[in-house]
Amino acid sequence: MKTASERYAALVRLVESRTVTRATPALLLPAGPYFDLAGEEFGRNLLLTTTNNGVEYCLRPDFTLPIAQQYLEDGMIGVPSAYTYLGPIFRQQHSTPVEYEQAGLELLGQPDADNALDQVLTFARWALAIYDITAPQVRLGGVGLFEAFLEAAEIPPAWRSRIRHRFGHPEALQRLMERLANPEQRVDAPAPDSRDTVIEIVTDAMLSGGLSLIGSRTPEEIADRYLEKQALESAPIPPETVELLQNYLSVAESTSSAFERISEMCKEAGFDFDEPLYQVRNHAAALAALSPNADVIFDASFSPRLDYYTGIVFEMTGADGEVLASGGEYDRMLERLGAGEPIKASGCALWVDRLEREAGQ
Amino acid sequence: MSTLPGGLTLAIPSKGRLEELTRKSFSTARMNIARPGGARSYVGSIKNQPQVTVRFYPAAEIARELILGGVDIGVTGSDLIHEASENGEENVLFVRGLGFGEANVVVAIPDSWIDVQQMTDLADVASDFRSRHGRWLRVATKYVNLTRRHFAKYGIAEYRIVESAGATESAPAAGSADLIVDITSTGSTLAANQLRVLEDGLIMKSEANLIVSRTADWTPLRKAQLEALLSIMGGVPPGISTLL
Numbered sequence: 001m002k003t004a005s006e007r008y009a010a011l012v013r014l015v016e017s018r019t020v021t022r023a024t025p026a027l028l029l030p031a032g033p034y035f036d037l038a039g040e041e042f043g044r045n046l047l048l049t050t051t052n053n054g055v056e057y058c059l060r061p062d063f064t065l066p067i068a069q070q071y072l073e074d075g076m077i078g079v080p081s082a083y084t085y086l087g088p089i090f091r092q093q094h095s096t097p098v099e100y101e102q103a104g105l106e107l108l109g110q111p112d113a114d115n116a117l118d119q120v121l122t123f124a125r126w127a128l129a130i131y132d133i134t135a136p137q138v139r140l141g142g143v144g145l146f147e148a149f150l151e152a153a154e155i156p157p158a159w160r161s162r163i164r165h166r167f168g169h170p171e172a173l174q175r176l177m178e179r180l181a182n183p184e185q186r187v188d189a190p191a192p193d194s195r196d197t198v199i200e201i202v203t204d205a206m207l208s209g210g211l212s213l214i215g216s217r218t219p220e221e222i223a224d225r226y227l228e229k230q231a232l233e234s235a236p237i238p239p240e241t242v243e244l245l246q247n248y249l250s251v252a253e254s255t256s257s258a259f260e261r262i263s264e265m266c267k268e269a270g271f272d273f274d275e276p277l278y279q280v281r282n283h284a285a286a287l288a289a290l291s292p293n294a295d296v297i298f299d300a301s302f303s304p305r306l307d308y309y310t311g312i313v314f315e316m317t318g319a320d321g322e323v324l325a326s327g328g329e330y331d332r333m334l335e336r337l338g339a340g341e342p343i344k345a346s347g348c349a350l351w352v353d354r355l356e357r358e359a360g361q
Numbered sequence: 362m363s364t365l366p367g368g369l370t371l372a373i374p375s376k377g378r379l380e381e382l383t384r385k386s387f388s389t390a391r392m393n394i395a396r397p398g399g400a401r402s403y404v405g406s407i408k409n410q411p412q413v414t415v416r417f418y419p420a421a422e423i424a425r426e427l428i429l430g431g432v433d434i435g436v437t438g439s440d441l442i443h444e445a446s447e448n449g450e451e452n453v454l455f456v457r458g459l460g461f462g463e464a465n466v467v468v469a470i471p472d473s474w475i476d477v478q479q480m481t482d483l484a485d486v487a488s489d490f491r492s493r494h495g496r497w498l499r500v501a502t503k504y505v506n507l508t509r510r511h512f513a514k515y516g517i518a519e520y521r522i523v524e525s526a527g528a529t530e531s532a533p534a535a536g537s538a539d540l541i542v543d544i545t546s547t548g549s550t551l552a553a554n555q556l557r558v559l560e561d562g563l564i565m566k567s568e569a570n571l572i573v574s575r576t577a578d579w580t581p582l583r584k585a586q587l588e589a590l591l592s593i594m595g596g597v598p599p600g601i602s603t604l605l
């Protein structure tokens with residue numbers, strides 16, 4: 001029987017293995033980049049402190065952002081890199097400060113993204129094994145798969161982006177689905193205005209409201225969206241497509257039957273979706289080989305609420321339902337941080353305190 | 362204060378119309394609040410209620426003190442309780458509305474945004490705002506917590522809050538924000554600034570409330586004193602203290 005300190009020592013060995021670089025970002029970090037990357041919803045969890053001239057700093061709330069920033073600052077774009085980390089992070093929850101121990105892996109700029117994701121899954125698997133967790137619940141989600149599905153189902157691009165932006169937020173997505181299923185019947189639909197007329201009306205309204213025409217939303221942007229809305233309302237998504245979408249999102253079951261069901265429903269709808277499914281099938285198989293006792297499900301509606309996730313995402317939970325490890329592919333993160341283009345990235349974060357609690361049971 | 366065997370602290374807004382109306386509602390219940398040193402004094406008393414110490418605070422501070430248990434009873438806007446802390450309302454007991462200080466906290470956008478009527482429209486605008494303009498959509502407000510909660514409810518994550526201490530309604534024209542979350546009673550200030558409240562942009566209805574702190578140290582004696590005071594105030598069913 002291992003002790004807690006032996007388990008921790010084993011975790012340190014995993015984090016310091018020879019093929020990776022252990023990163024140690026500062027405890028105190030500028031808060032701006034976190035707000036820029038993740039917005040207010042994540043920002044509310046930061047523990048902030050302010051300098052006399054009003055610049056905000058936060059206690060390190062995660063490792064991924066400073067590691068990715070360092071990668072860019074060091075001019076490493078194009079260089080495949082593997083970073084690990086282990087140490088405390090700080091958040092506030094319900095206005096109470098909390099310190100957590102977090103470990104994780106970040107694979108940046110790896111040429112073979114599929115291989116990188118399998119490495120991430122392997123890392124998580126090993127870390128869980130240190131804590132004698134061999135039969136975790138694993139939830140897989142497909143962000144890229146959902147994007148591919150929206151395209152294959154021939155949902156109009158304007159609706160596609162609206163649906164995509166609500167992915168990972170069950171309530172907002174549900175509301176949108178209801179809206180799609182019951183399109184507003186506009187009996188008094190006005191004849192479409194010409195774009196120039198709408199721009200003129202908006203420009204006048206902006207000027208009389210004292211708004212700058214360039215600082216925020218422009219008259220053209222407002223007019224285009226206005227006309228787009230009119231067009232969408234007059235051309236709703238066909239009911240059978242809405243139903244297909246709802247069926248897709250309701251898939252949450254063991255991987256093989258989940259993929260089977262998705263493949264079937266797409267065939268019935270008249271298109272072949274096996275090619276996009278192929279990749280996620282492979283990762284599910286790799287995971288099953290790594291962790292034969294794990295209970296792996298594919299949940300089609302599962303996605304983190306951060307828009308830089310791109311491919312496959314996952315979550316591993318233990319006996320008491322707490323998330324022990326989570327991660328996936330986030331090729332848009334380095335782009336958001338200023339890389340100029342999407343760069344292959346995948347990784348995971350492990351909640352060490354929870355792992356230890358599971359092991360202690 | 363906890364060293365005293367009993368006694369209650371009542372917090373009253375320290376200035377303006379809110380102070381005036383609060384004192385009026387207490388004097389209607391034949392409890393005249395005395396403020397011996399005038400507007401520059403921050404301690405007062407109620408005639409015939411020697412166990413009650415009155416303290417005069419700014420309204421936002423009353424909300425914080427009630428949540429932290431620094432005062433026992435207070436009068437302040439319900440919006441300020443919800444704003445002061447993410448779980449502010451769990452730490453207090455709303456005894457009753459006082460019928461004044463009514464106002465709504467709302468999401469308001471420039472009237473010229475003719476393509477935006479509801480929060481879902483705003484979600485669409487927010488989602489691609491950054492790729493269009495190279496920055497997040499900005500919301501000016503002093504209601505940081507209320508805004509975050511309301512926007513999260515509608516799945517809007519892609520925005521930044523610009524904290525605004527006063528004259529929030531001028532932020533869009535000044536270029537410091539794209540839209541606002543602010544309090545409004547008649548809507549005339551918003552209209553004057555050509556701002557429009559979204560159809561589902563009502564975040565909360567607020568009014569001045571008589572509020573009891575749950576986190577204060579409630580001994581049996583102090584609970585009895587609270588019941589006595591509330592029964593004089595009227596309009597409150599007995600037994601409130603059993604909820605503390």
